[in-house]
Amino acid sequence: MQLLARFARELRPYAKTLLFVGLLTLVSAILSLQIPNIIGDLFDALNERRPIHLPLVFGSLLGIAAALAALGYSMSVTVTFLGQRFMYDMRRTLYGHLQSLSQGFFEKAQTGKLVSTIVNDVGQVNQLITSGFVTVVQDGVTLIGVLFLIFAEDWRLALMALSVYPVYVVNYAVSRRHLRENAAKISELRGVILSDLQEKLAGVQVVKSYAQERAEVRQYTSLNRDNLNLNVEQSKMGTALFVRAEVISAFGTAIVLCVGGNFVINGQLSVGELVAFLLLATTYLYQPTVRLIQLNDQIARTQAGLNRIFELLDTPPLVTGDADAPALPTIRGLIRYENVWFAYEPEQYVLRDINLTVEPGQMIAFVGGSGSGKTTMINLLSRHYDVTEGRLTLDGYDVRSVNLPSLRQQIGVVLQESVLFHTTILENLRYGRLDATDDEVKEAARAANIHHVIEALPDGYDTKIGEDGTKFSVGEKQRMAIARAILADPRILVLDEATSSLDSETEALIQDALDTLMKGRTSFVIAHRLSTIIKADKIVVMDRGEIKEAGTHAQLIEHGGIYARLYAEQFRAELEAVAA
């Protein structure tokens, strides 16, 4: 119930439209209730063979129908517009919220489920609004009007007609819980199926490598079988509810017809009145009631989706950017980690008491085993996470005190896995700076040593990634990612294993470009291949969240500690070859 109350609150901005629709409904309900009267009068006259102006009956019926059609059309278009508008706003809120959520959220969330919420759950809410809202308003208004009319017509018959109502309520109450529980199961399973599907389609190469196609089909089939059973169950329950409601309506009709017939015999009622009453009872009293009951099935199905939507909206971003925070001015690039502690999970510290000062324009290299905290250092700088203790400053500004986009815009990151989107190469590179000219894009591509590869393609920069039968090697994709970062022209550059998948010759070529790029900027390099970091101004050796050594390559080799040992391990072949 809380859920529906919140849903109602979400609908508040649309109150005016809702009111308008309500008004239209009222008019159309009043109009449509005229039909039974016209028919009733007609039959009264016919029964007594009293002349009646038949063209007038025809004209008024047709007029009412035309008016009802026009009203109905504008009403449903308005309501659909409202539903679509709501869906649009909801998707924007959801997607915007998702974008504001931190990296950490996405590392754990399955893309398929998120997509399912944005696409399917919101779509279902829209359906509830479009069809459900019309039902509630239209049928609600009709019901009230009809109650008024039938009591005015004959209160005894009205009571007779209403005598079946308690049965409706009982009928509904009996199956409500099952319907809702089953519906929740269905939509949950739907999410599971979608995320499984998304994951296996994205990872199809692994599936094929291990020849697991058959097992995957089996798994998918078994999930779908559960889905089949749940859905069949749901439709059975819904049908049973509906069919029972129909039988109850039939009882009501039969009571009215027979008791009313007796009234007519006794002269307490005219035939026309009975006919009108019957029409009112079956079409305008019972049908709306049955529809309102059916609506419950739909609400039940939507509830689980609403739940997920709100749950997603309620997930707080790990890092809350204060929109009013002052923008970070263009920085020189002085970075200070002051007594920084950090843990992803409470108490499990990944960084312990880190103190590090980076001068503007310096190149800093992080070295250490996997899990030593190198990437975390960078994540804190980009403020994907907030420090648990201590502080981190840029040119003296605490990263938490400045506007988040203004901070991240000054930090360019080249990741290990280079992701390119399904669009042209030009668009992909321009992602780094949306207003870059074609020449600037090409310039960046040249700097990243990828221009000649792109030029050699039949469609050049307009080649679509993933289509046109072109497949790029990991090294080529990596160079495009670097070009993208070059184009972004950030104040601080982060290369997180950016060159690890390049062969040494290509790396040497790119390194020249990177050297130019890094000049005058503060840069961070994470690399396992030590050859890339030898000329760093400072090499920081990390182990289990602590800085163990720091200094230049020469100093650390001289020092003969962890770094020297790593170096020797990596270059044993070469060292031995030279020594030999």
Next chain:
Amino acid sequence: MDNFKRLLRYLKPYRFRVALAVGLMFAVTLSAIPLPLLQKQIVDVAIPLGKKGLAQSANADLLRARQMLIWVFAGIIGLYLARGFVSYTLNALIGWLGQRVVFDLRFQSYRHLQRLSLAYYDGRQPGKIMARLTSDIDVIQYALTSGFVNFITDVATVFIIIGWLLYLEWRLAVIALLILPLYVVNYKLLLGKIREVSVELRERREKMIGTVTEKLAAIAVVKAFVREQYETDYFMQTVRDNFDLGMVQVKLNRFLGATSQVIRMLGTGLLLWYGGALVLRRNLQPGELLAFYGYIGYLYEPAVRLVDFNVQVQWAIAAIDRVFETLDTRPEIIDAPDAVHLPTVRGEVEFRDVTFGYDPEQPVLHNISFHVQPGETIAIVGPSGAGKTTVVNLLARFYDVQRGAVLVDGHDIKGVRLETMRRHIGTVMQETILFSVSLKENIKYGKKDATDAQVIAAAQSADLHDFITSLPDGYETKTGEDGIKLSGGQKQRMAIARAILADPRILILDDATSALDSHTEANVQAALSDLMKGRTNFVIAHRLSTITSADRILVVSEGRVVDSGTHAELVARPGLYQDLYQEQFKTVGELTDAERVRLLTAGAA
């Protein structure tokens, strides 16, 4: 429309149930016929009789009239109980049919997708493929089942009711029938527009899902470039497009509905006008007109539904075409009819004049030939984009060669059952993909029937066991959703453990250790050399230390094998390999001799 006929074939296995559904639907429709008759009975017979009885104090007549009322009451209740029972059975049956067809279609599509080669996936966003499997099939469900059953029943109902009306009172029936063609005209007028919109609508929806899936999966890039606002705007544009067109669809639907309503009242009004005149001229009983008034609904409602069904089919056709397009994509790699099983292989590999391009017009490999003895370790080196990964992709038969042949143990792999072939080949790739299941399940992916002990042994070999047991949930820890975050190195070791467990005869390591720091790499390398023993190995690596121990090195450049030999041979002669080697050497070369010696001793310690 052809595709719709093809779709109907999916109902074929259930034809008896469909027939039963049609029969039941008939029963439900026919069960409505007595109600107006019962009403007529009351108005035309019971009431006049009762009135007469009351007026003339003829108690027998009054009693008979009241009895008649009770019979009518019982009749209605009995009728509706029977009708309720039938309609429940019917709806349950249709619900089952609908779900069953969706199930069959999903099963077929997914099985087909799994058969399609990697080339199919290279060019498509996973989100778009998903859209076809889910929402497109949902749209089809309605048109196919309840729509189709309704269609058959409605067509029959219209004819039966026409016959019944003609029998009851032919003049009134003719009036009622005059209106029917208007429905058809109304529908035909809008048909073109409806078709156009429906195709466009499915495409836009697919695009929306494709976009959102891709961008959410690559959120790291979005965030790295602070493109959150841009992405939101872009996504909203696709939603906006859907919104606008969705409104067009609704307006079309509603317009059709509203006009149908007017047409219906036109018929009803005419009927009452003409019928009323007949009653006044005493050519008709009022009760007969009342019954007719009731029946006319039975004529127009199916007529409206028939139009509606055609519209639904139009909406569904775009979705149907998409699903069949997927089903009709021929897998590029299929087993030949006479493909053989290879229960075991020794691991001899030969490339014979292989030419291949992802786009056949642009070959990536030109006339590659080499021969590998069982148990040999082959390193493939070369600049990025040279075709190294393509060579191993062809060996795993992710793609088929355009010219030449790849042979394993002397069998052309095109003639070997794909599944048995791939089981002998293990691949550890550059980018590791883990699924959202437990660590154990992930490791077992290559060998689903492995025992726990085997899993642990594999994890130990990949230097992962200690890490995993240090987790609170150990091997049951989930990755992905609600699971733990693994570092790049940990993920790669997971992939290695997976390959170790699968125990293939031919092992492909495509830059498998690039994400490992040198300390871990040394540990894993030890595990890998154990693993590689007795197998045929293909190693793609950029680090020389991983390559020097290979039995043979193939130097690849621009799609050709330009040189091959042992490390010692290759480094001795001028060429690409020597260049690559010296490049890596630079750093060591700059050290003094004393430093080198000290480093070597430190490293040995």
